[in-house]
Amino acid sequence: MIVNSAMRRLDAMFPSYFTKGRKHDHFKDFGWPDHLTFDQLYRMYRRNGLAFAGVDKTILKTWQDSPDIWETEKPAESDVESDIRQRFADLRIWQMFSEADRRSMVGRYAGVILRFADSKQFDQPVDTVPGGILGLAGIIPAWEGQLTVAEWDGNQNSETYGEPLFYQFNESAVGDKTQPRQFRVHPDRVLIWSDDGTVNCQSALEPGYNDLLDAEKVKGAGGEGFWKTSRGAPLIEAREGVDAKTLAGQMGAGTPSEFIDAINEQIDNFQSGFDKGLMLGGMTAKPMQITLPSPEHFFAAPVQAFAASLHIPVKILLGSQTGERASTEDAQEWAQTCNARRVTRNRPIIQEFINRLERFGILPEKDWFIDWADLTEASSTEKMSRAKDMAEINAKHPSEYVFTPDEIREVADYDPLTDDQREMDDLPEDEDVLPQPAAE
Template identity: 45%
Template sequence: MSKVSMIANAVQRSLGTMFPGYFSGTTKRNHYADFGYPEAISFDMFWQMYQRTGYGKAAVERYVGKTWEDLPSLQTDEKTREMNKVEQALFDRFRDLRAWPKIVEADRRSLVGKYSAIILRLADGQGMDKPVGRVNGLDGLIEIIPAWEGQLTISDWYSDINDENYGKPKMFQFNEQGVGSDNKQKVRNFNVHPDRVIVWSNDGTVHADNFLSAGFNDLISIEKIIGAGGEGFWKNAKAGLFLEIDKEANIEAMAKAMQVSPGELAEAMDDQVNDFQTGIDAYLLMQGMTAKNQQITLPSPEHFILAPVQSFAASVSMPTKILTGMQSGERASSEDQEDWEKTISSRRDRETVPNIMELVNRLVQFRVLPEEDWSIDWPELGEASPAEKIARADKMADINVKHMNAGGAAPVFDGNEVREAAGYEPVEGVDDIEDDTDTGPPDSEEDDDQ
């Protein structure tokens, strides 16, 4: 190789070092390293992001709050809203165990990790690490324990490819102190057989995608912008001083004036500046020095924070105004509300309802619940309030009256349609709503005689 070629290669390697990714022969840039993003994200990092950032917390809570806007009810008969004895017994037992709040908590925790779980404590005479034995009725359900991913880990897997459970957890390990370990009262630690665990995730497995993963880098960017803005504001408010010493300054004369030795002058000046800033001294003794305020100029953070906020909102399929609330003074549009309700309705159908039914099926399997055709009755999102339903029924009745007064042969809405609009069950034999007002001419006596 010629000397010229060697020099050219050396220059190219130098440029590649200074500007990686822009010159041939160099490797692709690592954007995660460039922008300070982690290449791998653990559950603890997701949990901290949920616990310590407003947007991470808001996204999870908005999803959970809207999904569980109303509590569902489990029923065996879809034809009536009245609870039968079996449904009433289940309702009472769930109320005593605070089952629905714990199920909601499991759903919340599933949005922070890849999965969460519901652990069933049953009166079956077996240890938690054993398959479930016989359970007699609802009293056999002792407790429902919601668990974070960080509390419930897989200690053993089915590894035989010929086993029908191949690739599934064979044993779980529950450690109550695995998350938020500063709470010393969380002392439960035991192995759990899969029979007693309902995995709660968007696909029913422990391998689900994490809800916050796509927007995790955006949350870091938001945290940096908020932190930098707060730090800059604090430093400007603190208004620190720095001293500029003139080259002609007489250090010995200044030390003598402050009644300290030249070696103690720096410490004495530091004490004087601190006393000045705290309001103890009203003056600074400076000979050959100039005191200046330290000022930090920061651009307005809202211009920079909007992009990661919008990107994070997109990552969780949530309108930005729903995520941020009304911080900007504007309410979410009706289109945003409708789109948001469709997103949550879809989540209910694809994720939440299957998870609830897995719990129900497991309770039926263990004879906690009787074998019935169980289903879920859950009010539709965006359903009108009772007052709105009554107002709608009142308008329908008013339309009927006006229609009949205008000569209509029959009312526009029958009685059961009005009842359903008001939120009541239809009733058999209800006549059409008619107007009894006779608007025609009175019958003559001749007509009566005829």
């Protein structure tokens, strides 16, 4: 009873150390924040190399080429398609979209503000925009911290109940504080870039944020430890019986703080090479010995956990490609991951963008096709290697074709043979098929 009473009292006085049947508070114990804000995520992206690499490598792979918009699944480069391609190139639409995708990985979402040549303010709804594709005047990518919901629709009888009625754009809220643009924006002029198209999503850095902090601790502690070891700051030890006041007086210091400053000045001058000796008046200087454990294993654990949170292979995250087989498998897995981002995350937003352009009369209403290359498709070298293997298999079975010539050409990414080419191949070997040079 006495022990239980004492434990209850200690539990109440020191809840972090004397617990009964409760788990540890890992966030408090390990120095992790309970809640993450956009400012914390943004600073981590700007100042941490792992966070920067994780976000930017994902974006660079996802947007290594740009999509095309076609009227049909088999493009023919019609006049409308040519106008769209040229206008998008002039306004750098795909580059702006990739920047919005990058910002959406750092924050919970990012915004794309659409600029139309409709002679209306940003807070006005969009009706019909004249001028066709020229009615699209540009887009503005925005960070989460720059674009916030200014007003929600609270009318339960409204079709847009629970959705934003207006957004507030404040360009100076992130990065350059001198940027002046501030205005309210109607939802017709905003695309939300996130997993589900809403502002209630999760930052791509949030699952691995604690791992980034742990990696910073290991790297920072190692750097500070090596610096202190190489700097050689000595430990100052006073002999037994030495009076501190006497030492202070001898060094011309009236207060303890002045005494410490005087000692530090002596040490700094000694380390800088100004003095040949170190005079401390009755005290002994001993070298500080710091033994650091090998940091590789302690650093590798949070790095691997952070890479797992982004579904990115560690070798690709760090840029170290060792082992041909392992590197090839990592590259294939990485291509599949980024290809999935294209299909499940970016393509629906691009489709919504096309729907807006149709609704506002900028594009004619059609079943538009978004053509975006498959990142998992084999390279030209791999295709030629497969075609070579197929040809060698045919050579080993001369009595019959295992693969037809057209099948081999298709694997190598060549068009099938035309009828004229087939007739040329069917000619006898001794028949001349090339024009003879004219007689001199």
